[in-house]
Amino acid sequence: MKRKRAFKGILFILPSFAGVCLFWLLPYMDVIRRSFFSAVGGTFTGLKNYETVFANQAFLLAGENTIRFFGTCIPLLVLLSLITAVLINGLKEMHRQLLKTAFLLPMAIPVASVVLLWRALFNGQGILNHLLFMLSLKNVDWMNTGASFGVLVISYIWRNLGYDIVLWLAGLSAIPESLYEAAHVDGAGTWKCFTCITMPNLLPSLFTIVVLSLLNGFKVYREAYLAAGDYPQEKMYLLQHLFNNWYRDLAIDKMSAAAVITGLVIMALILLLQRAWEGDA
Amino acid sequence: MKKITAFLLTLLALVFVFPVLFLAVGSLMGKNELTDLLLPVLKTGSTGYASWKLFPEYPTLRSYVEVLLDSPEFFVMFWNSVKITLGALAGELLVGMPAAWGFAKFDFPGKKGLFTLYIALMMMPFQVMLLGNYLVLDDLRLLDSLLGIILPAVFSTFPVFIMYRFFEGIPLALLEAARLDGAGELRLFFMIAIPLGSPGVISAMVLGFLEYWNLIEQPMVFLKTKELWPLSLYLPNIDMDHAGTAFAASMVALIPAVLVFFAGQDYLEQGIVSTAVKE
Numbered sequence: 001m002k003r004k005r006a007f008k009g010i011l012f013i014l015p016s017f018a019g020v021c022l023f024w025l026l027p028y029m030d031v032i033r034r035s036f037f038s039a040v041g042g043t044f045t046g047l048k049n050y051e052t053v054f055a056n057q058a059f060l061l062a063g064e065n066t067i068r069f070f071g072t073c074i075p076l077l078v079l080l081s082l083i084t085a086v087l088i089n090g091l092k093e094m095h096r097q098l099l100k101t102a103f104l105l106p107m108a109i110p111v112a113s114v115v116l117l118w119r120a121l122f123n124g125q126g127i128l129n130h131l132l133f134m135l136s137l138k139n140v141d142w143m144n145t146g147a148s149f150g151v152l153v154i155s156y157i158w159r160n161l162g163y164d165i166v167l168w169l170a171g172l173s174a175i176p177e178s179l180y181e182a183a184h185v186d187g188a189g190t191w192k193c194f195t196c197i198t199m200p201n202l203l204p205s206l207f208t209i210v211v212l213s214l215l216n217g218f219k220v221y222r223e224a225y226l227a228a229g230d231y232p233q234e235k236m237y238l239l240q241h242l243f244n245n246w247y248r249d250l251a252i253d254k255m256s257a258a259a260v261i262t263g264l265v266i267m268a269l270i271l272l273l274q275r276a277w278e279g280d281a
Numbered sequence: 282m283k284k285i286t287a288f289l290l291t292l293l294a295l296v297f298v299f300p301v302l303f304l305a306v307g308s309l310m311g312k313n314e315l316t317d318l319l320l321p322v323l324k325t326g327s328t329g330y331a332s333w334k335l336f337p338e339y340p341t342l343r344s345y346v347e348v349l350l351d352s353p354e355f356f357v358m359f360w361n362s363v364k365i366t367l368g369a370l371a372g373e374l375l376v377g378m379p380a381a382w383g384f385a386k387f388d389f390p391g392k393k394g395l396f397t398l399y400i401a402l403m404m405m406p407f408q409v410m411l412l413g414n415y416l417v418l419d420d421l422r423l424l425d426s427l428l429g430i431i432l433p434a435v436f437s438t439f440p441v442f443i444m445y446r447f448f449e450g451i452p453l454a455l456l457e458a459a460r461l462d463g464a465g466e467l468r469l470f471f472m473i474a475i476p477l478g479s480p481g482v483i484s485a486m487v488l489g490f491l492e493y494w495n496l497i498e499q500p501m502v503f504l505k506t507k508e509l510w511p512l513s514l515y516l517p518n519i520d521m522d523h524a525g526t527a528f529a530a531s532m533v534a535l536i537p538a539v540l541v542f543f544a545g546q547d548y549l550e551q552g553i554v555s556t557a558v559k560e
Contacts, residue, residue, distance in 0.1 A: 013379070028410060109538065110516075
């Protein structure tokens with residue numbers, strides 16, 4: 001009986017699994033295999049493709065930018081969303097809902113629709129520089145200098161802040177109100193409550209939020225690409241651009257090795273995330 | 282103190298929704314007004330800065346008329362977006378929903394490993410899978426066709442994960458009781474899983490809609506024929522000389538996504554939370 005039911009469970013999953021194998025799993029395994037062979041002729045070359053990739057200037061630049069991008073954005077986003085969430089949480093129900101909606105809305109806005117705004121905003125003679133000019137501040141050449149990195153950061157924060165706020169709010173709502181009441185009775189102030197109750201209770205959420213923010217971060221490429229094209233300003237050049245450019249040249253050897261390297265890094269992050277999930281339960 | 286934080290938060294929120302206001306206002310402006318405001322951005326060599334207004338001086342629907350009535354290519358691309366989005370979502374319902382149920386309520390050897398695999402796949406950025414995706418589409422002769430975009434999306438593992446999280450919460454006792462009454466597994470799936478797990482299914486659909494309506498990487502690398510392009514690739518290619526058209530087209534692309542967002546916001550939030558917290 002039990003065995004029969006297990007079999008039925010497998011039947012539920014089978015159509016999905018067959019497609020997953022066909023479209024995702026087997027092709028990726030093929031990519032792993034190809035990463036050890038030369039692109040032309042298909043002879044076994046061991047780790048040579050990996051050596052080529054690690055010696056590749058474009059890969060090093062893109063890798064460095066990508067790491068710097070995450071290193072800047074994730075702490076910034078996590079902190080900003082935490083502050084906003086805590087502040088929103090103290091407001092009245094209606095106001096809270098309204099603000100949450102406003103911060104989440106960017107999730108729904110197609111990148112292609114925003115590109116128009118990005119062009120008008122970040123152009124050398126654009127609206128943002130107009131604002132800076134009115135405030136008697138120095139102009140910034142957003143798209144053609146290192147400041148282009150700032151454009152990436154702004155795009156990312158704008159699109160992802162709401163997502164993280166929702167996650168923090170969920171964490172906040174799980175903290176029992178009675179803890180705060182007890183602390184108030186004992187004479188604890190707002191700040192004391194925050195550091196001694198809110199922060200420790202949110203710690204488990206922190207890790208998942210960091211990992212999810214990281215994985216959502218790869219999509220910033222869409223804005224970067226549509227606003228600046230295949231070869232943007234150097235500081236904006238991400239791993240995603242590199243993959244795209246290698247794809248156009250059909251550099252299968254380099255692409256497959258780089259796909260394996262990036263895949264491994266992400267896999268490590270996912271295993272960490274899973275451990276955290278199980279820790280919750 | 283509380284008033285000040287509320288005020289500052291509202292200000293910040295306005296900055297966040299500004300892009301929508303920007304597009305909405307721009308799409309209602311006449312050609313001259315738009316050119317006046319944006320000339321420094323549109324034309325190299327002109328002096329001064331671009332500026333903006335909160336309301337159009339003479340609101341007009343002319344740009345919308347141009348997009349909706351006078352540009353047939355816009356319609357083609359709009360329908361391509363619709364086909365990709367609906368095709369992917371329908372497929373996910375058909376294939377992903379049973380799979381999520383299978384993972385949530387059945388036990389079999391190797392299930393845990395298999396599910397970890399699904400999670401890993403759902404989290405991989407597209408660029409990592411790009412080459413593999415290309416190779417298989419090439420083998421199946423699906424490159425440069427809408428089906429080549431839709432099919433991989435149908436077997437995306439993300440909706441399975443979201444629905445799984447919601448199916449998991451359905452009490453086992455309920456299923457046991459129904460089984461004792463002689464209900465078969467299919468009947469349980471249709472009469473218990475789908476109705477009780479519907480918030481999860483809707484969450485997955487809302488998140489999926491926003492994703493596929495906004496799809497850029499896949500069509501960009503796999504679709505050579507311009508007639509197959511979705512809106513997301515068409516919009517950035519509108520010549521800035523036709524700024525009015527660009528604004529109206531951007532609005533028309535935005536409206537379905539925003540409608541889905543408002544209709545499904547509760548489910549969207551539940552979906553987001555389900556990716557992070559284990560109940």
